[in-house]
Amino acid sequence: MRRKWRGWARFDLWSLAALGVAGVVLVPLLAVIWIAFHPTENIWPHLLSTVLPRYFTATVRMMFGVGVLAAAMGAGAAWLVVMYRFPGSRFLEYALLFPMAIPAYVGAYALVDFLDYAGPLQGALRGIFGWNSARDYWFPEIHSEPTAILVLASAFYPYVYLMTRAALREQSGASYEVARALGLGPWGMFWRLGLPLVRPAIAAGVALVMMETVADFGTVATFGVQTLTTGVFSTWLNGGNAGGAAQIAGVILVLVLVLLSVEYLGRRRARFHRPSRASRPVSPIVLQGIWAVAAAALCAVPFLLGFVLPTAVMLGHALAKPQMWLAPGLAEAALNTVIVGGIAAVLTVSAALILIYAVRMAGRRLARSVLPLTSLGYAMPGAVLAVGLLVPLAALDHRVADAVAAVTGHDPGLMLTGTSAAIVLAYLVRFFGIAQGAVDSAFGRISPSLPMAARSLGRGAGGTLREVYLPLMRGSVLAALLVVFVECVKELPATLLLRPFNFNTLATRVYELASLEQIGEAAPAALIVTAMGLVAVALLVRATRQD
Numbered sequence: 001m002r003r004k005w006r007g008w009a010r011f012d013l014w015s016l017a018a019l020g021v022a023g024v025v026l027v028p029l030l031a032v033i034w035i036a037f038h039p040t041e042n043i044w045p046h047l048l049s050t051v052l053p054r055y056f057t058a059t060v061r062m063m064f065g066v067g068v069l070a071a072a073m074g075a076g077a078a079w080l081v082v083m084y085r086f087p088g089s090r091f092l093e094y095a096l097l098f099p100m101a102i103p104a105y106v107g108a109y110a111l112v113d114f115l116d117y118a119g120p121l122q123g124a125l126r127g128i129f130g131w132n133s134a135r136d137y138w139f140p141e142i143h144s145e146p147t148a149i150l151v152l153a154s155a156f157y158p159y160v161y162l163m164t165r166a167a168l169r170e171q172s173g174a175s176y177e178v179a180r181a182l183g184l185g186p187w188g189m190f191w192r193l194g195l196p197l198v199r200p201a202i203a204a205g206v207a208l209v210m211m212e213t214v215a216d217f218g219t220v221a222t223f224g225v226q227t228l229t230t231g232v233f234s235t236w237l238n239g240g241n242a243g244g245a246a247q248i249a250g251v252i253l254v255l256v257l258v259l260l261s262v263e264y265l266g267r268r269r270a271r272f273h274r275p276s277r278a279s280r281p282v283s284p285i286v287l288q289g290i291w292a293v294a295a296a297a298l299c300a301v302p303f304l305l306g307f308v309l310p311t312a313v314m315l316g317h318a319l320a321k322p323q324m325w326l327a328p329g330l331a332e333a334a335l336n337t338v339i340v341g342g343i344a345a346v347l348t349v350s351a352a353l354i355l356i357y358a359v360r361m362a363g364r365r366l367a368r369s370v371l372p373l374t375s376l377g378y379a380m381p382g383a384v385l386a387v388g389l390l391v392p393l394a395a396l397d398h399r400v401a402d403a404v405a406a407v408t409g410h411d412p413g414l415m416l417t418g419t420s421a422a423i424v425l426a427y428l429v430r431f432f433g434i435a436q437g438a439v440d441s442a443f444g445r446i447s448p449s450l451p452m453a454a455r456s457l458g459r460g461a462g463g464t465l466r467e468v469y470l471p472l473m474r475g476s477v478l479a480a481l482l483v484v485f486v487e488c489v490k491e492l493p494a495t496l497l498l499r500p501f502n503f504n505t506l507a508t509r510v511y512e513l514a515s516l517e518q519i520g521e522a523a524p525a526a527l528i529v530t531a532m533g534l535v536a537v538a539l540l541v542r543a544t545r546q547d
Helices: 003-035 044-049 051-084 089-095 104-115 120-129 145-169 173-181 186-215 218-222 228-238 242-269 290-320 321-325 328-360 365-370 374-379 382-408 420-429 432-444 451-457 461-472 474-490 495-497 506-515 519-546
Strands: none
Touching: 003 120, 003 242, 003 328, 003 374, 003 382, 003 420, 044 051, 044 242, 044 506, 051 089, 051 145, 051 186, 051 228, 051 242, 051 290, 089 186, 089 218, 089 290, 089 432, 104 120, 104 145, 104 218, 104 290, 104 506, 104 519, 145 186, 145 290, 186 228, 186 242, 218 228, 218 506, 228 242, 228 495, 242 374, 242 382, 242 432, 290 420, 290 519, 321 451, 321 519, 328 420, 328 432, 328 474, 328 506, 365 474, 374 420, 374 432, 374 506, 382 420, 420 432, 420 495, 451 461, 461 474, 474 506, 495 506, 506 519
């Protein structure tokens, strides 16, 4: 009886650990819902009759515009690099992932700098044709919604490309050989065979692209597009109304949940399987002549727009003003980024380890039921997270300060709100889904017999995790740490809203300087962020090569 009670208590403690971690991750979501329905000053009727329709329609236009263009870029490039061989195809197969290293807002600043009136392109055109002013020629409007769609699609298409390429590589080559024997040409194979087979992968990638589009702030702010995310900033910072910001954030959450539901239903209803494990992979067709040049050009365009152009612009400014590498504030911003991102990465991966291991140890339905909910943090935009964190943290700070003052007579002030701790917590919630997926996959690759043997030799649950699981999962855990750290480095909206006064990270430094049209001063910080992102992309390339 005593042994049974100890076993029940042990498993219940693991269940409590899982629920505790899940509670921390889900608090911002619940807080946003609560604040939206219980605002201090209800301005929902005013929002509904004035700015909300404009915010909502602009967001929907951006979502569908970016989704369609990213699908065309990503799925088209994946089809070409998998099904054909042409000059540069092996390089482009992995280079098409490089835009994932560059935040979308950096691409926006670079494109504006390149295409603006004072930029190199218009300057070259005026020199060639002898134009003296903007009245002498017509040039497309740069600060516009279509340009924002182009920038975001160039930054986010790798989500579609990666999933579509994986789906195409898993298909049997025999299906395409039969299609060719029946007389289907390249277009026929794409529309009638390839596209239906990879439709679930494209849908999943487009759903991710749309969620990232909803979450974006830096790009839409650069091009003057008023979306729901910019509405959160405007209502909170300019209007000083947290309740109204929470209500706009609630609309964002509804959009995100709809996207998640559509993506889930698409995967559940559309399932395609390989005929057998021994089926032949797709044999690429070698292109020649004009078709080879066309395929190489089509695949190069997303790579050039999403990676080469932003990197070249920022590198050009950094080389033109090398003294900016020693500018005041850059080293401090880099140090802040490393400290906050590093702490957040360690806490996020540690929390994911605790949650996944607790669910596996406890095996209780309640613990397993909360596991999918914890991945919602990654779908929550940074602005929504900031709203959901700041109000509860402020309430907690005031209660703690009142309790300390009552006992000691000394008011400690705010210990979480307005400090870097709030940023760390936002990063943990925002990127917990990434760490959870990596850790869960690593646990699944370990044979159950190994921990069972350790338990039979007298190791407890903690000893088994420390001496069996962690040594075998070291590579996956380190990779998860690096990926989460890089995502923390690039995060902008939550950092802008939650940072203390005079506290800058590399992302906020780039935003502040670029917003003042000081691209040369922002270039070093942007290049550091890009370099960190390339490390994570290199890990992704290595993983895809191993697969």
